Structure formats: C-alpha cells, structure tokens
Amino acid sequence: MQRAALLVRRGCCPRPPGLWGRSQSSAAAEASAVLKVRPERSRRERILTLESMNPQVKAVEYAVRGPIVLKAGEIELELQRGIKKPFTEVIRANIGDAHAMGQQPITFLRQVMALCTYPNLLDSPSFPEDAKKRARRILQACGGNSLGSYSASQGVNCIREDVAAYVTRRDGGVPADPDNIYLTTGASDGITTILKILVSGGGKSRTGVLIPIPQYPLYSAVISELNAVQVNYYLDEENCWALNVNELRRAVREAKDHCDPKVLCIINPGNPTGQVQSRKCIEDVIHFAWEEKLFLLADEVYQDNVYSPDCRFHSFKKVLSEMGPEYSSNVELASFHSTSKGYMGECGYRGGYMEVINLHPEIKGQLVKLLSVRLCPPVSGQAAMDIVVNPPVPGEESFEQFSREKESVLGDLAKKAKLTEDLFNQVPGIQCNPLQGAMYAFPRIFIPSKAVEAAQAHDMAPDMFYCMKLLEETGICVVPGSGFGQREGTYHFRMTILPPVEKLKTVLQKVKDFHIKFLEKYA
C-alpha cells in the first residue's frame, strides 16, 4: 500500500522538486555564483525534503483520508468543471462524518452552543429555558463568562463533573471522579497524548503497543510517529470479529523477542469491524492485561452505537470495577469518548474526554503539564461534550423533541446496519459480518487473481485497485482494507452506513452491480 499511496500522493502535487544538489561551498560564494550563472527564479535544494524530514513522520500512513480521498477530491473538481462521468456526485462513504451525510444536528445541543456563543440570546424568548440553564452554567464556569477564554488544561471543571456523573449513570453507579476526567480535542487527541506519555526505550526495550487488526489507523500512525513498536493481534473474522485472548497471548509472546509490550488497545464497539464485545470477553482481556502488566486503552467512542438486539455495550471501567479489588485497584486504564459519534455526530467541534483509572498521581501531574503546553482543548468542543453527556431529561422542556431526534438517528442507523449486512451477503464474492455496532461495514471481498495481477501491474494493493475502480466507475469512495490491516490474502473495504436510508440503498445497489461486473471482467 505504501508505494501506491506515495504514487497517488505525488500525482496530486504537480510542481517538480528542487533540481540542484546542495553545495558545500561557503554560503556567500555560493550566493554570488547563483546570481551570476543561474536564471532569476533559481532554486537551491531545500532544507526540508523527503530525505531530510523526520523519518518517523514519513512512515506515518492514514488511509481514512489517504490517496483514495485525494482522488475523490480530484473527481469532484472534474465534475464541477463539467467533465462527464458515469455518475453525477461523489459519495464520501470513507469516513464517519454524520452531518456531511445529511444527518441533522440535535437541536438542543446547537441551542445551548448558540447561547454560549452569543449570550445576548439568553434574553430571547425563542430559546427554551432548559437550554438557557445549561448555557448559563457553562458560561459561569468560563473565565470572564466567555467561551473565548482559555479553560484549565484539563478542561472546564463543571463539564468534567458532568462527564463524571454521566459515567457513573452509564455504569450503574460505579463512581467516577472528575479529577480522573480530561477533556480533549476529540478522542484522537486523548489517545495520542496517553501514548506519548507511555512510550519509551530503545532497541529491544522499545515500547510495544498491541492493536487489533483490522484497526482504526490513528493507532498505527501514532505508533509510527512516536517510534514505538506496533504489535498486531488479529480479530477473528470467522467469529464475527471477536477478540480471542489466545491470540493476544500469541502476539505478546512473539513481541517479547524484539520489544517491551506495555500497552493494549481495544476498540469496542469495533472500528472498522463493528463487533460489540461480550462482558465475558472484556473480563478475559482485563485479566490478561493484569497478568501481563499491560496498560489498557479502551477506545469506546461508539458506546451509543449498538444495534444488534443481542448486544449491549459494557464499559471496561464497569467490568473492571466488578472484578474485585486486585484488578480494580491495579489495572491501569484510559477510556475515550467523543462528540463526533453516537447520535450527535458533532465531528467538527473536536470535543472528547478521557477517563483514567489507577493512574499514578505523579503521572497525572505529568499529564496536566503536557496538556498545558497546548493550553486547553477548544472550549466550544468542551461545551458540546457537556451536552452529549448531559442531554435533556424527562420533565425538561426540550426532552420530547430531543428524544424524538435521538431515536430517529439511532433507529435509522439500526435499520441501515441490517440492510447493509443483508444486501452485501446477497452479492456473490462479498461476505459481511453482522454490524452489531459503530457505523461501518467491513465486508470481505473476493478479488480474482487476474485483478490481483492487474493491481500489481499498477503498483497497487489489490483492494486499493478495487476501491479506485469503484470510485472511478460509481463515484463511491470507500477505504481499502489494507489501510486498516487484514489477514494476508484477504481483502476488504470499509464503508460508512451514514447516508440516508434511500441513498444507502442506491449506494449498496451500485456496489453490487460494480462488484458483479468486476468479477466478470477479471474472471
């Protein structure tokens, strides 16, 4: 994938690189030489080049916004310029971007945010009292009663209290401490920050970070950037992408040869795989982390997105607390949530929080210090997070409208999860596990060997080749499985189920038609 990615990326940057080598002569002499013999817009070799740049950053890959998305952007521009295509619009099913797919914002959240933004509106009769009450409470906790002030680096106090109250309710009374809550710039920021603190060592004692395969590529990107060691554990596709502790054990055992496995990342509900972990599985994972002395990272941003009637979301925090004190006072855990997913889908505000459990007090000091360098998370995102964890309750003026909007979003998502699974499984050469939660399908696709050869001829991973063809022929943008990781010889893509029901049906039909034609062409 890497070579293919670079090829496509280069294709988007038409300007040629610097042409001349760097002279070792004195700068003054060089300057005069340049002025005498070179044309006016002469260029010396640049200081910052692919060769001189940070190699850890160079190694980063991030497929969700990678070459396929750049290509989608180019096609959109071509459509705007009137260039004829077999379709009239690009459908960006590559990313879980709810509002961009037509989902309407939850009214109550936006009312509170507008009141916080422009407090003159607190006098307006067109805003409900419960929204005003929340806005006043947030503003009172802000310096100068303004969203424009910096907050504490850990986040606004009363919002952290609301998060703690939410976690306590969610976990049936297991208490949460606001001191353990850190507001973040989206979940990605929290995950990066914790990994940044955790990573250390060189050679064989470099920190190993266990991540699921398939994974959300933030993890591999951050591991690369921090020069840690990525340790893969494979989810069991035959068993609905379940996490098997024996596979964890294998991964840790093999990793110990070349690094120090210290962190275990879990994504539940799964991204891109959509499975929802059973309570038993979570207990096994916690026991394993305890046994192997692993720091647990629980990415739980899809906790409100569970659709299968047989599944329930269990938080790692709650299960941990129920396993007795030898676990609950020892296992170190960080759990992440976000404003971007759930039924609010407020990605643009970049709001999130993390809760840390059993973090050493000195490390908490280090964490605040590190966060303070960036001053604070966006206060508008913090306010959005407050509404996510503190929505209207029965008896409040906005409760009815809020409930209607929430149920509509979640009801539609459940419908679309089932629809997608069913339709994909009707297509010969596509197999799709149930979408128990989150907001993606990650179907397995059969790619005939002639297509694999054609891909190799284009210096592309076979599933990248497939997805590029899908994009070029239908305008549908999905992400190749190779961007998330998959077992050797298997191919997948990730597609969000966020488009409105009718549009999603059209998308699925188009994928089906494309796939059948693709199989015929490369039979």
Place this chain on the structure above:
Amino acid sequence: MQRAALLVRRGCCPRPPGLWGRSQSSAAAEASAVLKVRPERSRRERILTLESMNPQVKAVEYAVRGPIVLKAGEIELELQRGIKKPFTEVIRANIGDAHAMGQQPITFLRQVMALCTYPNLLDSPSFPEDAKKRARRILQACGGNSLGSYSASQGVNCIREDVAAYVTRRDGGVPADPDNIYLTTGASDGITTILKILVSGGGKSRTGVLIPIPQYPLYSAVISELNAVQVNYYLDEENCWALNVNELRRAVREAKDHCDPKVLCIINPGNPTGQVQSRKCIEDVIHFAWEEKLFLLADEVYQDNVYSPDCRFHSFKKVLSEMGPEYSSNVELASFHSTSKGYMGECGYRGGYMEVINLHPEIKGQLVKLLSVRLCPPVSGQAAMDIVVNPPVPGEESFEQFSREKESVLGDLAKKAKLTEDLFNQVPGIQCNPLQGAMYAFPRIFIPSKAVEAAQAHDMAPDMFYCMKLLEETGICVVPGSGFGQREGTYHFRMTILPPVEKLKTVLQKVKDFHIKFLEKYA
C-alpha cells in the same frame, strides 16, 4: 527551576506513589501471593511511572501554566473556603487571556459564530445582514452546511481563501496562495506540526532549533518532546530586546559542534519581551537564514498588537518577497497567526493558521498526511479565524460598531503599555523596556543576595521565590523569568497588561509596594 517545579507539582498530588517493586515472578504466582498476603486494596507497582514514562515528555517544562499557576489555583480554593488572606482575589496576570480579564468579545465575530452554530437564526431580524452573509458563506463550504462536519484536514477552502486575501492586503499586494495556508488548532498546533516534520537525526546530526532567550516556552517544550536540540540566541536587553545577527552567528557556530542547526524561530512582536523588530533587522535575519540554510519559523501572532508610534509590524513574508528572487524563491518560511491575540482575544476557540513559503511539494503532501491523522482543526475555530481575517469593511452595516470596539481594545492596550512601562521604571530595582507590542511586560528585577540565599534554601530559583511571595502576599500571579530563559544572574517576570486600566493601576501599585517591602526585608 526544574527541581522547584517538581516540588510544587508534587505538593498538589497528595496520594502516595506505589509502594512495592515490580516482581519478576510469573504473573499468576504473583497474583495469588498478592491475594493471600496483602490487604484488600493492595497495589502492585504501576506500569506507568516517572521512571518508566517517556523521558522526553518528562523533560518538558511549561512555565506559563506551571507551579505558580497551580499555587494560584490552591489560593483561590482557600479564598472560596473563607480562609483569610491579605487580598480578596487572585489576579491571573500570568497568561494573555483577554476575555478572562474582562475584555468583551467583538460583537460581529460572535454574531457570525452564533449564526453558523444555529442556522435557524438566519431568519432572525435581530442579526445584521453582513453577519448573515458571512455565516452563509462559511456554512455553504461545510459538509451538510454544518459546523459539525469534519473539514478538509488543511481547513475549509473558503476560509483559506479569506486568509490568503488578508495576507495579500496586509503585505501591500504581495500575493498569498490559499494552497499555502493551513488552518490550525491555535498557533501552538501549527508550530508543533512544522517542528515535528523538521526534526530528525541522532547524535551530532540531531536537528538544532534556534530560539530567542527569553522565549515563549512552547518552543522549549516542543523541542524537548521531539528530542531536538535547543540552541539559544540571546536578545539584547540593553537595546530594547533587539535581535542582533552577530549573536545568531555565535549561536549557530557553537551549536555546530554538537548538532545540526536547521531551524530558526523568531517571535515578532516579541513574547515575553514585547519588542517590535525593525525592517532592517528582519532583512538581516532572512539573509542570515539564507546564508546558513536555516528554515525560518516566524511567530507573528501579535501582528495586530503594536503600540509604540515609532514601530510598525513588518511580516517576514513581505520582507522576504522584497529581497529579490534569490531569497524569495529559496528561503523556506512558515508564519503563524491565531484568533487568540490581536483585538479579538478568542483564545478558547483554538483557531489559527500558518502560511508556508517555498515548502517542497512533497513535503506539502507529507504535511497534509500528518494533519489528516487528527482529521481537522476545530471547525468553530476555523470560522472564528475567518472573522479575524475578514472583519466588516466600510459600507457594511456592522462596520461602525466593529471599528468602535476594535479601537477601544487597541487604544486601551496602547495606554496600558505606556502606563506599565512608566510605573515600573519609577520603582527602585525594577527596569522595564518599552512595551512596543504584544501584551506583556517583562521587567528586570533586582533580587538582593539575601533573597537569593533564601530562595536557595527553599530549593527554588530566585525569581520563582520572588513570584511565589508576590502571589502569596498580593494575589497577583505572574511568571518568573526563569520559565522563559534569561541571562545568568538576571531576574525578570512576565506580566500581562490585559486587566482593565483601573485594575491594572492597582496591580502595578501593589507590585511596587511589594517590591519595595521585599527589598527592605532582604536588604
């Protein structure tokens, strides 16, 4: 400072660290031993400790929110609990946080933001048409017309176009290309991102980053985090904190013994030092960067904050463009701006942009890739940035009110800059350079040798000791000069001039009284 900082930080973390060493026996055996012989809430040694954590993160210091600010928070809590102090409130003069100091948001900015947040308001007659026009334009550029959608990782297209138009106007017609504009999560994020790409090498070829002393401690923090080499060049206090190219030359020459100096950071107008660089000085710096093959980072977030009638802001971009093609097509430059400073003071939104000049096309691809891992900067902060660069113009409905508000903020700041300089210079043992720009005073303070000894007895830097005493006796929170760097044997503090005029007068009078008493006590 480091030891003092740690002491104070520890003072805020009352819980004891883990007590037992990590056993090397098998995990299962250890677990059973723990269960048999230890009390129920037994704790194994934690995985993440000061010893095991990332040493580069451990080495980070950030004084602006450091121990003195933690202490200020403790004192505030004590005041709330009714504990008597010689003052009734803590005045947080440690940070440039305009709204927290009582500055009112610019009405137009907040109107546009409220309209973007809750588009129902577009039908309200109580919002001006020019605000609605801007809100509609921003929303049309957002996916699903919502601030809640992710934007492109580089930022919303039309906002980047507005930034480019602003830069072009600011620089008297020197063209700016929207493709060179990257919207960021505040300026700190942009600076961190560029440094992250620039840093490479080990041993003697580690990247050296030249920073002014005194500096804004974001720079030293990021350099530490990235394991680069901090190369200090000293500003000339006797000469109004001017930058002298001979001092740059000395710094580079000495640095070449132990690292590869590759980046030169400039803060203009200066933070914490408040000087505004002359055009001549900027030209000399650019020539030096060209000569020595240094990548230029121009931190220009205070470009709207120039008060001295003899000074003008000159952007590095403009001066570079006027120096002829051998410079303008070769010198690599990144310039940073922010919503947080100027007259808008919208720190909480975390908006900013950077403009890159002569960046290699392949590096631009790498930059977008790196940014895409964090998806996008907060879209609300991007919208705020749009209003900073695209405020009402003559003929528009909101122009008059906007101009009045802007002039009021900037007029007051100019008054307060002069007031502060004058008053400090009346105090024996305090010397203060003119505050030509930015929003801080950085006076030099004389600390008697008995006070230096007392500080040493408390394991504190002398200026930290001074600032702690100031805080404890007056409630005024300023940051010791040691947090920014200063010439050996000199002492300073940084204080923002943001409090309203009358309050600032009181603050200055209190500092004066404190200082005189301090000199007497330690005479």
